[in-house]
Amino acid sequence: MGSQHILINGAGPAGLSLAIALAKRNIRSTVFEIRSTPTTMGGAINLAPNALRVLDQTIGIYDQIRHLGFEYEYIEFYSDDGWRLGGVANGDRQAYGYPALRIYRAAILEALLKCINDYSTLITIRWGSSINKIAESDTGVEVTLHDGSTINGDILVGADGIHSKTREYVLGDRAPTPIYGGxxxxxxxxxxxxxxxxxxxxxxxxxxxxxxxxxxxxxxxxxxxxxxxxxxxxxxxxxxxxxxxxxxxxxxxxxxxxxxxxxxxxxxx
Ligand SMILES: Cc1cc2nc3c(=O)[nH]c(=O)nc-3n(C[C@H](O)[C@H](O)[C@H](O)COP(=O)(O)OP(=O)(O)OC[C@H]3O[C@@H](n4cnc5c(N)ncnc54)[C@H](O)[C@@H]3O)c2cc1C
Incomplete structure (x- = not known):
């Protein structure tokens, strides 16, 4: 087992993908996820060729998920009485090697978690945990969780979504706050x-x-x-x-x- 230990805040698609990519290089990680279980909330999302390339060539779950969603290349634009106005490419097998994929977010999470089972000695997920304090030093980072426990790692990666607490820590007062666009x-x-x-x-x-x-x-x-x-x-x-x-x-x-x-x-x- 590698001696490096990476801390990842957030068990969404980005956090879990990073944990797997590190494990494939024999690097240990601990993922903190504020929700107590994997969520099934949310609908379908679009994965473009750059995401599919990572899920295929780095993570290795593309073949398991591609048949769970709808593969397409273009989104067409129409007037509601049927006139085609244009279109935009979301994926392109010829240009990028992949189409785009419309798939339930929960299906991606399920496939990533299944893959993580194969790396149980390298990846720890702490469901229902969130970071209360972050302390950096010359040699690494120590996080204190809300239950008072502390964990040390080499680096901390923020993958905790739109309301990221990690971003707040890094940027302080300069951290952008998401606002409702109306x-x-x-x-x-x-x-x-x-x-x-x-x-x-x-x-x-x-x-x-x-x-x-x-x-x-x-x-x-x-x-x-x-x-x-x-x-x-x-x-x-x-x-x-x-x-x-x-x-x-x-x-x-x-x-x-x-x-x-x-x-x-x-x-x-
Ligand atoms: C529940 C949910 C449903 C969604 N549904 C849709 C959808 O239907 N259509 C669409 O287009 N996009 C949807 N999105 C957005 C889209 O999935 C994300 O933009 C995309 O997946 C980016 O992935 P990500 O891993 O970077 O971040 P996210 O998918 O946002 O994942 C962030 C993770 O961090 C966790 N987290 C947040 N704050 C903390 C904290 N303080 N400490 C620890 N963990 C924390 C969250 O619970 C989540 O698991 C949804 C996002 C979420 C969280």
Whole structure:
């Protein structure tokens, strides 16, 4: 076992991938994750060729995940009455060696955690833990966790997402604070045969006079399609957002907003 010990804050896709990449080089790591278990929260995300190359050539899970999601190369742009306006490449097998992949975030985490089982002597994940204090020295770093325990490592890597505490430690007062941009995203799922899609090649961004709607298959056969729109509402507390969604008011609001938007409105029934 290598003598180096790397501390990683956050067990999301980045933190877990780094732990595996280090283990493959016989380097030990400890990952701190604030959640007590792996989360199944969240929907599908897009992995571009640069991410897929790492998951293939460095981590080695590409063959396990590629058939769990929808492989595609282009996102097409249309007016909602079927006129093609353009398109943008997200992946390109010829140019980059990989397409893009739309896949559930939870499926990526599951595959990474399965892979981590093979490196149990090199990777420790401390679920339900967070760092309270970071002390750097000439030889390494010592972190104090919220339960009072201390752990030493050579370096600490911040992989703790948008509200990163590690970033706050490094940048102090200069650390950027995420702010609400005034728009939130909401979406749902439909089956391909529920709506007349013959004018559209998916994935696609449809521009209606009420706003843009993203249509994204997320299963390998392309039959399950997620739709997503952005809508403007005032900022809410964390609990307020949960209530807005769970009460059904959020969906009601977008139904009203898109009521006269032709077949786009059918998505929200
Ligand atoms: C629960 C969740 C659901 C998401 N769903 C979607 C989605 O549906 N669509 C989409 O496009 N993007 C989604 N994202 C964002 C997208 O997954 C990330 O931008 C992308 O995965 C970046 O990966 P990452 O590992 O850098 O960070 P993240 O995926 O954000 O992972 C950061 C990890 O650090 C942990 N963490 C946070 N703070 C601390 C702390 N103080 N101490 C210890 N651990 C901490 C978090 O719990 C998380 O496990 C989601 C992110 C999260 C966290």
């Amino acid at each position: 728009q939130y995203g909401i979406g749902g799922c439909v089956e391909r045969n529920e709506i007349d899609w013959q004018n559209f090649t998916l994935p696609a961004l449809l521009f209606s006079h009420r706003g843009a709607v993203l249509l994204f298959p997320f299963t390998p056969d392309g039959n399950n399609i997620g739709w997503a729109i952005q809508s403007t509402v005032p900022e809410k507390t964390r609990e307020g957002w949960i209530e807005y969604l769970n009460s059904g008011v959020a969906l009601e609001d977008v139904r009203k907003q898109y009521a006269d938007a032709g077949q786009v409105s059918l998505l929200m029934i």
